[in-house]
Amino acid sequence: SDVRSALSSVFPLYTNDEDKRLRVYVCRNQSTITKFSRLFNGKPKRIKGLFHRDYEGFYIVIDASGDFESIRRTVCHEYTHFLLHNREFQIPAWLNEGLAETFSTIEFTRTKTRLGEVDPYNARILKQEQLIPFSRFFLISAKSPEYNSESHGRTIFYAQSWVLTHYLLFGEFGVSQKQR
Numbered sequence: 001s002d003v004r005s006a007l008s009s010v011f012p013l014y015t016n017d018e019d020k021r022l023r024v025y026v027c028r029n030q031s032t033i034t035k036f037s038r039l040f041n042g043k044p045k046r047i048k049g050l051f052h053r054d055y056e057g058f059y060i061v062i063d064a065s066g067d068f069e070s071i072r073r074t075v076c077h078e079y080t081h082f083l084l085h086n087r088e089f090q091i092p093a094w095l096n097e098g099l100a101e102t103f104s105t106i107e108f109t110r111t112k113t114r115l116g117e118v119d120p121y122n123a124r125i126l127k128q129e130q131l132i133p134f135s136r137f138f139l140i141s142a143k144s145p146e147y148n149s150e151s152h153g154r155t156i157f158y159a160q161s162w163v164l165t166h167y168l169l170f171g172e173f174g175v176s177q178k179q180r
Contacts, residue, residue, distance in 0.1 A: 006106055006113055022082055023059035033063040040148035049074040051081035058082055077104040093141050097158050098165025116170045125159035132160055 027033040030046070037044035048070065050061045060078040064071055080103040084096060091099075101122060107114040131137075132146060132153060137160060145152035 006103070006115055020082070020085075021057050022079075023057065025059060025061045026064045027061060029065045030063055033061055036061045038148075040145075045148055046150065049078040051078045051085075053085075058085065073104040076106055077101065080104070092138065093144075093147055094137060094157070094161040095165060098161035101158055101162035102165050102169065116166065119162055119166075122159040122162045125155050126163055129153075129156040129159070132156060 025036070027036070033047060033050070034044045036050055036052075037047050038050075039045075048063045048066065052059060052061075060075075060082060062071065062074055062078065066074075077100040080100040081096065084091065084099060101119065102116065105115065105117050105119050107117070132140070136146075137157070140146050140157060142148075146154060146157045148154065
């Protein structure tokens with residue numbers, strides 16, 4: 001796929017080239033996708049998508065009730081998690097989500113692939129919310145409240161993960177015209 005090629009060009013030694021199968025479930029609304037969601041404090045998380053593994057293998061679940069761009073971005077986000085999955089090496093939650101958020105902005109045309117554009121949603125969150133101190137941020141895991149609950153800072157965790165990863169990949173000034 002094009003997303004796999006783009007990710008492999010950034011991380012040629014990390015991306016797993018083994019032929020993994022992926023099941024995709026498309027849900028028509030939020031109440032349907034909630035059935036796939038993990039519980040946090042006894043309640044299902046509100047999600048747009050999910051990457052997981054069960055006894056049959058890997059799968060992603062997508063909420064198809066949004067607009068096309070939101071659905072496209074969710075598919076790219078969850079597919080990035082699939083491509084990054086490696087049982088021998090676990091990357092920290094902030095980098096895993098930061099890469100998935102960064103690659104969710106990927107766009108393909110007939111002649112080029114664009115990656116690294118500013119994500120307006122995450123940029124707005126960063127302006128509105130207080131950042132998580134790095135002393136806490138780097139300790140957040142898939143079990144942490146900030147990872148699982150909007151009321152505990154999930155949106156700022158994803159936005160902060162995106163901006164840090166974007167900075168590490170593209171530098172202080174972002175994507176230049178030559179990189180496009």
